Amino acid sequence: MAEAHQAVGFQFTVTPDGIDLHLSREVLKHIYLSGVTSWRKRAIRFKNGVLTGVYPASPSSWLIMVIGVMSTMYARVDPSLGMIDRIKNTLPVGEYLTVQTQTVLSAVVFATGLWLALIMLLRYTLKLLLSYHCWIFECHGRKSFSTRVWLNLVKIFSGRRPLLYSFQASLPRLPVPSVDDTISRYLESVRPLLDDDQYNQMEVVANEFKKDPAPKLQKYLKLKSWWASNYVSDWWEEFIYLKGRGPIMVNSNFYVMDLMYVTPTHRQAARAGNVVHAMLQYRRKLERGEHAPLRALGVVPMCSFQYERMFNTTRIPGIDTDFVQHLSDRKHVVVYHRGRFYKVWLYFGGRHLWPSELELQFQRILNDPSPPQPGEVKLAALTAGNRVPWARARLKYFSEGVNKASLEAIETAAFFLTLDDEAHGYDPEKLKSLDLYAKSLLHGKCYDRWFDKSFSLIAYKNGKMGVNVEHSWADAPIVGHMWEYVLATDCFQLGYTEEGHCKGDVSKGLAPPTKLQWDIPVACQEIIEGSYLLAKEIADDVDFHGYVFDEFGKGLIKTCRTSPDAFIQMALQLAHYRDKGEFCLTYESSMTRMFREGRTETVRSCTSESTAFVKAMENLKEKKEERLALFRKASEKHQHMYRLAMTGGGIDRHLFCLYIVSKLLGIDSPFLKQVLSEPWRLSTSQTPQQQINLVDLQKHPKYVGLGGGFGPVADDGYGVSYIIIGENLITFHISSKFSSPETDSYRFGQNIRQAMLDIRALFEQKNDKKKEKEEKKSPVALTTAHLTRHTPRDTLHETHPTRHTP
Template sequence: MAEAHQAVGFQFTVRPDGVDLKLSQEVIRNIYLSGVTAWKKKAILFKNGVLAGVYPASPSSWLIVVIAMMSSLYIRVDPSLGMIEAIGDNLPYRRSLSVQTQAVLSAILFATVLWLFLIYLLRYSLKALLSYHGWIFESHGRMSTSTKVWLSLVKMFSGRRPLLYSFQASLPRLPVPSVDDTIRRYLDSVRPLLDSEQYNQMATLANDFKDSIASQLQRYLVIKSWWASNYVSDWWEEYIYLRSRSPIMVNSNFYVMDLLYLTPTHRQAARAGNVVHAMLQYRRKLERGEHAPLRALGTVPMCSTQMERMFNTTRIPGVETDVVQHLHDRKHLVVYHKGRFFQLWLYTGGRHLSPSELEMQFQRILSDNSDPQPGEVKLAALTAGQRVPWARARMKHFSQGVNRVSLDAIESAAFFLALDDQPQGYDPTKTNSLDSYAKSLLHGKCYDRWFDKSFNLISYPNGKMGINVEHSWADAPIVGHMWEYVLATDCFQLGYTEEGHCKGDANKALPHPTRLQWQLPKECQDMIEASYQIAKHIADDVDFHGYLFKEFGKGLIKKCRTSPDAFIQLALQLAQFRDQGGFCLTYESSMTRMFRDGRTETVRSCTSEAVAFVRAMEDTRATKAQRLALFRKAAEKHQHMYRLAMTGSGIDRHLFCLYIMSKYLGVDSPFLKKVLSEPWKLSTSQTPQQQLNLVDINKFPQYVGAGGGFGPVADDGYGVSYIIVGENLITFHISSKFSSPDTNSDRFGQNIREAMLDIQALFRPENEKMVANGDYVHLENGKKHL
């Protein structure tokens, strides 16, 4: 073991004439460097903590205020209006101090209080400015004068060179919408999905709720919004994720793919070495808060809270609820390869292992031919099965001895690395390569991923990589931010030799990775097998289809003067109708990170306007001009709904919190129960690109990511994730279940393609001209109206 290897550096022998003490200079040097690094890290953390704590001011501004106050003493001007003199009269031990010393101390104290007051004034002024969201509702490219003034004020109050967490204290709280507005929007969202009788029943339930317990629940929710930093996020994490007792594999976890077309090296150990080193660089900047905060329009800051738990985080199973365990400053990694678990130290001599050293260590694991211990091969299947059996097995078989030590090593590791033995990745010569790649990342063999870790890094023998992410601690954009940084660092900063190895020399004397030890009795092995069988049944039922839409992309859509996201969402509605012959409740995820501790909100994409457009597309009597006019109306409605969701005026999180509050108060609401039980047969999400400055896609067109995806939400529905890459590519990740006779992911992909092309065909000069002139016929209930 590593600690045993280091122990030989200290030896002593008792002799008749005394003690012969021998110290290894290398060990002493490593101890010294580790100490220096630790103190250097503490100093940097303290410095950055101070910088973030006083932001948007700076420590130097305190000195300026002090100098200004001191200067006033000499020119006999009192800007404090007598407060400096009052402070001097109340100083402790003032009689032992000279008059000049009293004046100086009083001026410094007053200047410090004034400086702190100005900091809080700046923060609350910035918070007030950030509470304004009118800018987001303006048409693209048409910024009003008031918004320009507002934007200038935000820039002025935002300070210079902010750190990752500098804006946290200035972010506004998520507002609680009014019950009337939420219910009105909800009824509007379900109107196209219900017949008249069903709609009237739902409206009656809504009105009964509004007239009975709604005001009481709303009152408590408003009080919570005053007290908590975010009235949604803690309940969302607990009740949507941690209290779920079903398997998190496929049902909750999601995946992110590697570069689509390019593999920097085909050496598995080398690629893993560079990627892990890049992740360690990212973690170091993350711990110090040195990443630049993400800002909309380059100015409006987003919340960074979710990033805090990216590394050294594990979801711990419980009988009733899980908990998210986040640790600090852990310096090892756990690697899984061919049924064996290895512990690998990531630091030596107070520094990260270099890429070449990591490559050497990973190659040692790949070359290790030792056999797995009894029950070790499928051990991780416990994290893929039901949560309650895993919680009970953990308490009974992993609470002491070597099992406890080995489990602690996994759960405290920076993250989990799986060195797979089957190549994956996109191959244009193979029909289903993207499908196989997605399924490997989403569930693998059901026992070669530790699904409880914040994320699993997965390495394939052909050099491809990918990530499987546990969902409770954060949402996809958080991991996407890290992955963009890692891929850019791997390709453009670290690089490889001509032979495909990591650059630099490696210290051959590094201790080998050590095997984790397990003692798994027959009862535990039976529990492992039971979890595996459940997980395998889930994995075998996943029907996945990855589809590259290359006919056009964001560039052409923007020329059509419409939102790319609205364009795709309407194409999905058209594809859904053609695939299923009807409409369904549709979930699109949007973020609420313009607010403190914000996570997500739901955009209900199946609107009355979208339904009218789809029906017109399928109506042979409708002209292209009519369809285009309905498309623009539906796209405008979708954009408005998306903006409402982003600015805290969504529907579903408010209703969710009202439902949780009703359970706490022990009151029953048929309306809320009905709303929360409605299935999302079409669940969609866009994978955003957040750091476009890292890679110039025009200059390096092969360096494009493939995005990521998730499993189907409903047994008889579809899950669709898409990423708009550059100007000419959209990648779709489509999931459903083989067990459903009504769904087929490959068929749905073809329907999406046809829908995209059919909508694009509407944007012809002659159609645009007819719409501009108002020369079209409106279709309603099959009748024509001039």
């Protein structure tokens, strides 16, 4: 009971002699330190807010401007062309405002106005410079003179030492493509998927839409683009995510995995302690805006608005639509273990808990033998089922009493943590280790992750970690940025003792975690069970296969003078054709973060060029030289489409917004209906590595991440996520549904492997010819391509059944 006594700030008793007051110095000390920390945070945020607000200038430049103006006045030169005198005449003369003071104040006002005008000019100039995108369409490694000049100008106007949000006001708005361009590109994208009759019919419908009602819809969209920061993002969040009434588990949420080969400690509580502490460090820098903004080429800034809702955020269910609740500076985290929920404070004495203190708290939870309360075990299944039952149950059973307080603790927590009672991770000796690891992160037991939280951190009993992420508030690269920082901080800054514990001491008087209390009636337990059964049916249907491709990586692909992403996308097209015997509408996500509040755009990877290449690969009579030429043509087309998507020339977000406008206006459009109903039977995404400087892979080659993945998008399709790790490794995360007789994730993984090897063979033949020419000139000469050439393996290290069960 010592902790309980120390938690009381003061005690008083009423006696015949009056009130006997006892104060706890220890608690008052912590109250004082908390207040000091709070005010320090406010001061730092205010300072960084000022720095961001005046960027690319600085507060010191204001002082220089004032001194400069005052100096010219003493030299009897008026830089204001009479404006200082006009300001002076408007100021009243009195006892406290002498003529001299009037003059100085007028000069300060003019200097301040001039300073603000220059800031606006700098920002507008930078915005114009950032609206230039011709650089992205140039060949890699070849910069034109105009691009070099442009890059230097961007560097000059970008200022020094920018903060995370410094460039937000200087980013251009996402442009609205013309209807003609969008329709033309759409017809081009579906041409390889339709026969002549179907295409002619689609062309007629598209042209009718272009005449009417497209011009009317376009005008409203243009109006929105002038008024809103981004004409897509708010509707995308609302209509694609928040208005969905189906389960978000598997269908929307995605996951991120731990390091591939390294487990820093096998102590569950210790690993969770270090990772949570690293997350708190990241959050502190995030709240202060102290992270460096992501910049393409190290120069062109990316939008940072998605970072704002990473922590202290929950998706709240509603009857008609959900909404995202974001709070500031939450000081606790909620932990789930064996059916019980605990509230753990993250601060003590005005500071973050040290990793060793967090380890102690988590170990206390692991050691707690108390049983769950009735209905508590599967409570989180409400977040895994349909949204309407969850919204109604929340209103009826969680709006008062202990249920309201406990639910509020979860929804206002910094994030959600699960101390899982299973062991997972990648083990090359175990056949399905990556498959089971991915399924655990994606859906778990359907009741041991709070799927509504911005993210749920999962700590396994063998020390492995992972993250399940709610998708509405941000996209995968945002969470990936945080996760890269956390893993690097955990391994290379915080570290562990020889016994695997967190480093550091533990403060005395640290109160234990608080177990959340519930009073869940039988009727509510039935709703929970219904959500669980639906979620379990979805989870059991996920056919997942994780494949580590180590035959070669981007190092060899670059020697082929092609984009690694285009190489993989062409391999996916070839693999899908071999898997299903047909082509399909293919989704690849690209970012539009070069624009303010940009999120994603679609690259339609199945093109006439890619289908021609695939058909040539399957035609035994086709010469390899022709196959290689078709591959290069298809890759260049894919890269061009990717660049168009990044620079606002994509198809799908424009069509989506036109469809929303048509619905709001009550206009029926057969063309838009058909476009928006087309299934994406192959949905793909690359997980980017954004902070390569955090880990030196030359010195630490084992410290590579596994990336992440998502569930299948179509009932009869595949979801494929991949991460290009270092120079010689690519990991594929493949998902589909067992209920579909057309798909098999393992089979598709094998087809991807063979497609990758077959495409590489095209370049090997070319490199062999170069080698022969070199050897004729000099028998000892070896080309770089020959030295980097790999020999394909005939068999895999492991075998796998054609179809497996979860």
